[in-house]
Amino acid sequence: MKKKLSVLALAGVMSLPVAALAGGEVDVEDLERKILELSKQLEELKVQISRQAETGQATSEQVAELSDVVDDMEYRAYEWDLAARFKFSGDFRSRYDFYNAETVFGRTLENDSLFTNRFRLNLQVLATENVEFKGRLAMYKTWGMQSAFSDESGAIWPVFDGNVSRSPVGDSALYVDRAYVNWNNVGGAPVWISVGRRPTTDGVPAQIRMGVDERLATPVAFMDWPFDGFVLGYGYQWGNESLGIGKIRFCYGRGFEDGLQEDSVINDVDFAGFNWDVFDSGDRLLNVQSFMAFNVFNYPNFQDPIINANFGDMSGLGARKTLGNILHTDLVYQASTGNWNYFVAGGWSQSRPNENGMFNDYAAMAAGLSGPETDENNGYAFYAGLRYDIDDLRLKVGAEYNYGSEYWLALTPGHDDIYQSKLATRGQVFEVYTIYDIPAGEAISRYGKAFIRLGYQHYEYDYSGSGDWNMAPYDLGNAGDRMMLQMMGLDPVESADQVYLTFEAFF
8 A cells, every 4th residue: 555655646746847848837836835745745644554554553463362362262162061061950958847656555756856958969961962961969967966866666777778868867978869871862763771870769749749840750659769770761652742752661770789798698689670651741641660679688788887787686687688579560640730730649569478488477486386478468559649739829738648558568768758658658648738939039040949848747557567578567456466566575656747847949
């Protein structure tokens, strides 16, 4: 640009004499004046060119800086994209419980204020397009304790693999509650494989009374046992909006590892079976599950080495040993219509003992009147509930009822009822509850919610030993059976009342 302007100025200067000569006269003063004007214009042009050069330099520097910023932003965006793969969520619950129980022989057991805190942190992340990891850490403890609290009813088990992170009898450590990897769309088909610490607690329809309204686990709530294993699943579409989708899963898991032993008298405890969402349309779900628990033990391996070393002698059950198999089949149907949510569920259990027996009558065996119970025994359960949502009041009101027969077995060491698992009860349980969504502003994320839950449970036991397959279920209303319990020094709970109040936040 500078060169072009200089050439034009020079051409203008050279043309002046020519123009003057063409006129026939030469006006020297006028020529000098015009030369001075052109020189002045030339100087002004030089100044402008200099300024443009400075501006261009500044612009170049700004462009360079902007380029650096863009590069930095691209790097950060890449890093943010990596970080965005990790999805965190969690929940916190503080809970108050009042518990009162009456035993068969007239004792009154009471805990008028049990406070607990539970914190859980969820993680989800994609490793590849079709491989994802899901995990959950959990802390669950009693206020004022870093160890198990006293329980004269005998209902609370020490910490073992089937209740760790699910029972407030340990310390405030974070435990791995769930950790598994899903390989989805295997071979481009609606098939998935999942392996790890399984999501097998708080299964359907427990989420209704827990105020979550999203399915929290695969199995029906009669199976509430955290364990490690794998799943092979297949999903399908019904092609009918009212039926939605379906999923069938083959499940395998390990509930106890026997280790390396010589002439072992106890074997690995394994689970195998299927869980089938026959149809799931969002507001309706029909689920069927059936599984076998193989080589069940008389009592598990406990985390505390002192308890584990002495539990056999303390309980009178002797050394740990294998007792046989348990077959379990459950069905649940849940639905919602308008503001109503409801469900019905049923369960069947069957003991298949080996020579060591299950449901043994220890009093009769001690007297030499019988041996181990090696016959199969069938148990049955019924469970139903409904909840009505009063949206204008931010309130939900619900009621539930469940019944278990004499030989009913629910595999629920991971239950969320503090003392006694209500779904394992050989008898009946009534429960009423309310859930109040607190007016705390809009949710920050799709996980966000906060509510208060208030509930009451009443337990009526017909038979002893709920949830146990070792000892015969003695009839608590039969004088002869009560005498045998007394001879063995046992005084089981006959009825109980529990009130709970929770403050819960999901984030």
